[in-house]
Amino acid sequence: MAVFKIVHSTKYQYNWPIKESINEIRLFPYNFENQDVLKFELNITNNPNVDISQDRYGNRVGNFNNLEVHSEMAIESRMIVRVNHSLKIPEIDTTTIQDLEVEKEKSIELLRLSYPEAIEKQNKIIAILNKIKHQDKPVIEIARLCNQYVYSNFSYTKGITNIETTLDEVLQHKKGVCQDFALVLLQLLRTAGIPSRYVSGYVCPNKSGLRGEGATHAWVEIYTPTQGWLGIDPTNNIWTMDNHIKLSVGRNFTDCTPVKGTFKGLAKQKLSVSVSVEYEDGRQFEEVNEVQLQEISLEKQKELDYIEHVHQQQQ
Template sequence: MAIFKIVHITKYQYNWPIKESINEIRLFPHNFENQDVLEHQLLITQNPEIKISKDYYGNHVGNFNTLEAHTEMIIESRMLVRVNHSLKIPKIDPTTIEDLASFKKGSITLLRLSYPEVIENQKAIKAILQPILTEEKSVITIAQRCNQYIFEHFTYTKGITNIETTVDEIVNIKKGVCQDFAHLLLQLLRTAGIPARYVSGYICPNESGLRGEGATHAWVEFFTPTQGWLGLDPTNNIWTMDNHVKLSVGRNFYDCTPVKGTFKGLARQTLSVCVSIGYEDGRQFEEINDVQLQEVSSEVQEQLNYIDLLQQQQQ
């Protein structure tokens, strides 16, 4: 069992005032069997009213608007979470893919999470699975071997991918970060016929030195009829442990995006995310990342360049 104090700060900055910012956030830690949310607080610039609801996958979602003109928006999520994964390795489970068939028929959600994405290089996915599926194996064994394959054949490298990177691109370059490896594992499991979902959260540093620790993290959960949803972390080739804190689940990253929104105005925006993790013994870890945002259209880019020129002339 472990208790973590996590502070997640998202900061948007604009070089020109914008207005009517409309936002959707998934920054509410999960209450589930192995995770208890002891405290949670949200602090947002201009203190807007937040309307909270639940989405299709059971995540708490907050929606808020900021109508006044502003050049900065900070969203700070503070949480105190207790995690207790009593079984770090699942029980021996003989359930096969064929055994899953009847459970998937009775659940639209399981069916939805069983269909792989349509990608160009699906042949490469099937080629990876071929030696793994040569014999009749349990669902747990197949999932664990897919997890291990990614860890052994793909290199953890920051800065070469972004939120728009596709599974095809990951298969081609064989490099990426936790989000990329989670999407690849989802493609493998779903192609094999195993229901699987994307998980957004945090991995808190420990003495083993896990990859991706101290920041937002992503992993995968797959379904078994006897043990429910089991978590695998392909970035580290491990089952989820006491230091994995869950935020939200969905079909992919887009269902779990911590913050997304839109605004009125022409301005260049920058985004930085800071995650601070504190332990009961007083230790604290912090990581700050500048996030690469989606590219704008050429038309918008020309307008932004024109505004930059006007600003330079006024100086």
């Protein structure tokens, strides 16, 4: 059992004042059998009202508007979470893909989570499954082999992918970070016929060292009728353990994006995200990332350059 204090800070900065910022957040940690949320606090610039609802996957979703003119917006979530599942290696399970077909007939959601994405390099996915000889193996074993393959054959490299990077691009370069690893594993498992979902959360540092620790993290959960949803982490080639804190689940990253939104105004924006993790004994870890945002259009860039030029002339 472990207790963590986590502070997740998201800061948007704009070079010109903007208004009517409309946002959606998934920053509320899960309460489930092996994870208890002991305390949660949310702080947002200008203290807007946050309307909280639940999406189709059971995630708590917050929606808010920041209508006042502003040049900066900060969103900070503070939580104390207790986790109690150690290294949850699944029990011996003989469930097969054929057994899952019966389960999928009972649940449209399980069926939906079994469909792979339509990608150009699907032949590479099929080749990997053939290489590990997944046919006739139990579901747990297929998941383990796929997880191990991604870990061993894809290079953990920061800075070469972003939220717009496609699965085809990851398969081409065989490099990326936890989000990319999770998407590849999902495609493998779903192609094999296993209901699987994307998980967004944190992986807290431990003595053995984990890739992606101390920051937002992503992994995968598979479904078996005997054990429910089981977490598996391709970035570290392990089943989830006490260090994994779950925020949200969904079909892909889009369903689990911690913060997303839009605004009125013509301005360049800068996004930075920091995550601080504190243990019961006082140890603390912090990571700050400058997030690479989607490139703006050439037309918009010209408008921004013109405004900047006029401003300089006036000075």
